[in-house]
Amino acid sequence: MAAPEVHHLFHNPIADHSFSADRKTLAIARDTAVELYSRVGNAFKLKDELKGHDKIVTSVDIAPHSGRIVSCSQDRNALVWEPSPTGYKPTLVLLRINRAATFVRWSPSETKFAVGSGDRVIAVCYFEEENDWWVSKHLKKPIRSTITTVAWHPNSVLLAAGSTDAHARVFSSFIKGVDARPDPGVWGERLPFNTVCGEYLNNSAGWVHSVSFSPSGDALAFAAHDSSITVVYPSGPDQPPKAIISINTQLLPFMSLIWNGEAEIIAAGYDCEAFRFKGGPDGWQLSGTLEAKGRPGLAGNREESALNMFKQMDLKGKVNKDDTQRNTIHQNTITMLRPYEASGGAVTKFSSTGVDGRIVIWNA
Amino acid sequence: MSIIQQHTAASLSDAWRTIDIDALVEDSSVNFDTSTLHPPQPETSEAEVRQINGQVRQLLRGGDAEGALRGALETPVYNGPDAAKDAHLHTVIEVLQSIKASDMTPMLQRIYATPGGSECLDVLMKYLYKGMAATTTASGSGDSSAPRTPTSGVRGGMTPQQTGFSQVGARAGASSDSTGAAMSVLLSWHEKVVDVAGMGCIGRCMTDWRKV
Numbered sequence: 001m002a003a004p005e006v007h008h009l010f011h012n013p014i015a016d017h018s019f020s021a022d023r024k025t026l027a028i029a030r031d032t033a034v035e036l037y038s039r040v041g042n043a044f045k046l047k048d049e050l051k052g053h054d055k056i057v058t059s060v061d062i063a064p065h066s067g068r069i070v071s072c073s074q075d076r077n078a079l080v081w082e083p084s085p086t087g088y089k090p091t092l093v094l095l096r097i098n099r100a101a102t103f104v105r106w107s108p109s110e111t112k113f114a115v116g117s118g119d120r121v122i123a124v125c126y127f128e129e130e131n132d133w134w135v136s137k138h139l140k141k142p143i144r145s146t147i148t149t150v151a152w153h154p155n156s157v158l159l160a161a162g163s164t165d166a167h168a169r170v171f172s173s174f175i176k177g178v179d180a181r182p183d184p185g186v187w188g189e190r191l192p193f194n195t196v197c198g199e200y201l202n203n204s205a206g207w208v209h210s211v212s213f214s215p216s217g218d219a220l221a222f223a224a225h226d227s228s229i230t231v232v233y234p235s236g237p238d239q240p241p242k243a244i245i246s247i248n249t250q251l252l253p254f255m256s257l258i259w260n261g262e263a264e265i266i267a268a269g270y271d272c273e274a275f276r277f278k279g280g281p282d283g284w285q286l287s288g289t290l291e292a293k294g295r296p297g298l299a300g301n302r303e304e305s306a307l308n309m310f311k312q313m314d315l316k317g318k319v320n321k322d323d324t325q326r327n328t329i330h331q332n333t334i335t336m337l338r339p340y341e342a343s344g345g346a347v348t349k350f351s352s353t354g355v356d357g358r359i360v361i362w363n364a
Numbered sequence: 365m366s367i368i369q370q371h372t373a374a375s376l377s378d379a380w381r382t383i384d385i386d387a388l389v390e391d392s393s394v395n396f397d398t399s400t401l402h403p404p405q406p407e408t409s410e411a412e413v414r415q416i417n418g419q420v421r422q423l424l425r426g427g428d429a430e431g432a433l434r435g436a437l438e439t440p441v442y443n444g445p446d447a448a449k450d451a452h453l454h455t456v457i458e459v460l461q462s463i464k465a466s467d468m469t470p471m472l473q474r475i476y477a478t479p480g481g482s483e484c485l486d487v488l489m490k491y492l493y494k495g496m497a498a499t500t501t502a503s504g505s506g507d508s509s510a511p512r513t514p515t516s517g518v519r520g521g522m523t524p525q526q527t528g529f530s531q532v533g534a535r536a537g538a539s540s541d542s543t544g545a546a547m548s549v550l551l552s553w554h555e556k557v558v559d560v561a562g563m564g565c566i567g568r569c570m571t572d573w574r575k576v
Contacts, residue, residue: 120391144401145393165401166573204486205402206571226571227564248482250562 003292005361006329007044009037014353015057016336021064023340026359027071029057034071034081044359052079052090059103063110070113072101078115078125080134093134095123103149109156111178114139116147122161124173124193139171139194149210153217157182157191160220162208168222168230170198186218188237197237202230202246209269210256215345219281221265223254229267233281243281251275256337260347260364266290268334268352272326274362290362291328332356402573405442413441413448417455424462430471432459437475437484440491442574449576453498456491461549468553472560485561489569490576492557495550499543 015029026037026044033051037044053073060071069081069088076097081088095101099118106113115123115136120143123136145165152159159173172191174182184190187197198220206226213220220232228248235242252270259265265284268274274290325331332355340361341349347364386392416439423432436459441452463471475481557565 144391144396167401201402203483204568204572204574206568224571226568227562228568248486248564248568250564252563253567 002363004329004363005042007359008357009044009359010357012357013332013355014335014357014359016059016061017351017353017359018060018062018069018338019340019351020062020067025062027060027062027069028353028359029060029071032056032073034060034069048087050079050081050088050090052081053077055100058101059105061104061106061113063106066110068106068110070104070106072104072115074100076101076117078104078113078123078134091134093123093125093136095125095136096138097121097123099146102147105150105152107152107156107159107173108154109179112156112173112175114150114152114159114161114173116150116161118146120145120147122147122150122159122171122173124159124175126175126178137173137175137193139173141194142196142199143169145207148208151211151213153187153213154215155182155185155217158187158197158213158217160211160213160222162211162222162224164207166201166205166207166224168200168208168211168220168232169196170220171196184237186234186236198232198234198241200230200232200241200244202226202228202244204228204248206253209254210267212257212259212265214259214262216262219262221257221259223257223267223269225253227251227253229254229257229265229277229284231265231279231284245279245281245284247277247284247286249275249286255333255335256352258337258339258347258350260350261345266337266347266350266364268337270333271328272330272332272334272354272356273328274334274337274352290364329360330354330356330358399573405574408439408441408444408448410445410448410451413444413451417451420455420459424459429459429463429467430474433463433471433488434475434484437487437491438480440487440574440576442576450498453491453494453576456488457495457546457550460553461546465552468556469559472556476560482561482565485557486565486568486572487576488553489557489561489565490572492550492554493569494576496547499546499550 012030018027024039028035028037032053032055033049034057035046036048038047053075055073055075057071057073060069062069067083070078072078078093078095078101079090080093081090095115097117097119101115101117103116104113112124112126115125122139124139125134125136128135143163145163147161147163149162150159157172157174157179159171160168162168170187172193172195174191174193182191188195202224204226206224209223209225211222221229223229228246230244230246232244233242254267254269257265257267263278263280265277266274276287276290277284278287279285334352334354337350337352339347340351349361350364351359351361353359386394420432420436423435436456441449475484
């Protein structure tokens with residue numbers, strides 16, 4: 001297995017990252033701006049800075065087909081950045097929230113996006129042609145606390161959201177005139193706006209960090225602060241789910257998870273490395289880390305010269321082998337995982353960013 | 365949009381920063397009972413706890429310490445009167461004290477490997493923290509009823525073990541022997557539980573709504 005590709009961009013936390021469809025442009029949410037990097041050879045070079053927010057940018061997403069970038073921030077606004085020959089033009093979106101916007105994602109159809117917020121609502125935004133304006137409709141009930149994360153179903157109607165009230169929920173975000181009527185599925189048959197198709201919490205009820213639909217959309221996984229991931233297999237509308245499988249791990253909590261096919265989940269978080277889970281409706285288990293420990297590059301760093309050893313003994317009174325460095329690639333919490341390259345329904349490469357300012361492209 | 369340029373005494377000072385704006389929002393989390401967020405736990409009465417405790421003690425007398433520990437951990441008192449919660453805590457500690465140090469790790473590993481074992485160790489961890497809180501406050505104030513949180517602000521429930529130990533030793537005075545002994549039992553169990561169930565176990569104790 002080839003070694004993962006590591007890029008250390010800067011010494012700031014990365015709140016979110018997103019690649020364009022051709023993987024040549026990388027959008028990074030850094031502080032109050034969105035930075036655009038372009039790939040030059042083997043490195044990423046800063047190409048453009050999108051400034052428009054005046055508080056920390058919490059999330060960014062590039063629509064793969066249209067190339068539009070949406071960003072949201074603690075200043076309670078979301079901006080849609082339209083690519084044009086002279087650069088990106090921002091358009092303000094009317095979110096109508098009075099707390100920070102926490103998370104934004106384009107729907108697969110790219111006609112809508114959902115913004116989670118601290119205002120206990122999810123704003124589902126779409127473009128209104130007659131007013132030439134992005135407007136939003138609120139998903140409100142029964143959210144009791146801040147929305148930390150959202151994820152779209154492949155049909156662009158169903159939306160999963162995780163919240164600090166410890167629930168992962170599945171909503172319908174059907175908007176007349178924008179969406180085609182979805183086919184009835186396991187989540188429900190008739191899906192008017194704000195239908196709650198499912199509401200799940202696990203036993204110890206930690207707040208939810210990440211949610212994700214499986215590639216088919218027929219299963220939902222979420223990671224919570226109790227170091228668990230939970231996978232839900234619904235059986236049909238108004239029926240209890242076929243299976244809810246919760247895996248409590250010995251590790252620190254996971255901040256982000258992605259599906260790799262229907263039988264594998266990759267999750268990463270406070271342990272600064274990615275872990276693989278395998279299973280299906282009959283059960284899931286942790287199958288191990290994706291980090292190849294004892295890589296050649298790392299072993300070279302570890303080698304201690306005699307001079308170094310005595311120097312350390314003199315300075316600190318003891319020999320300690322680089323205890324300021326973690327033996328993982330990321331040196332701090334991983335906050336976001338994204339699929340990078342996929343073929344035949346499986347993720348072949350995925351990218352991760354975290355508090356350490358690194359972006360790593362992994363072989364799944 | 366114009367920026368309002370009127371300064372008042374109130375806007376120049378930063379007292380407005382301390383206004384609890386959440387209290388003014390009707391559906392904010394300070395204005396509803398957060399216990400309604402999760403399904404209620406079945407209530408356990410004192411009599412039921414006594415009965416369970418009786419069974420646990422019987423197993424213990426019969427030499428089946430592992431069965432006793434499992435039995436005690438499978439029936440945590442999440443919802444019940446304080447007396448019932450304390451009674452169950454005493455039973456758990458009694459079981460813990462009766463298990464030899466060399467048996468701890470293998471026993472925890474066996475429990476962890478069984479279905480539902482991870483949940484059991486989470487419960488055990490909750491009782492360890494509750495036990496530590498109870499023994500420190502009992503020795504500090506001479507009050508035998510155990511409050512839910514430790515009174516010492518410096519030593520929150522989750523600080524490293526050694527600190528708690530030395531404080532108890534220094535503070536307790538006359539009763540230091542018994543509380544010190546109880547604490548050292550809890551601390552050695554804490555270490556063993558973390559070895560088996562990992563840091564995730566501590567995280568779950570902190571996040572879990574179900575308090576013992």
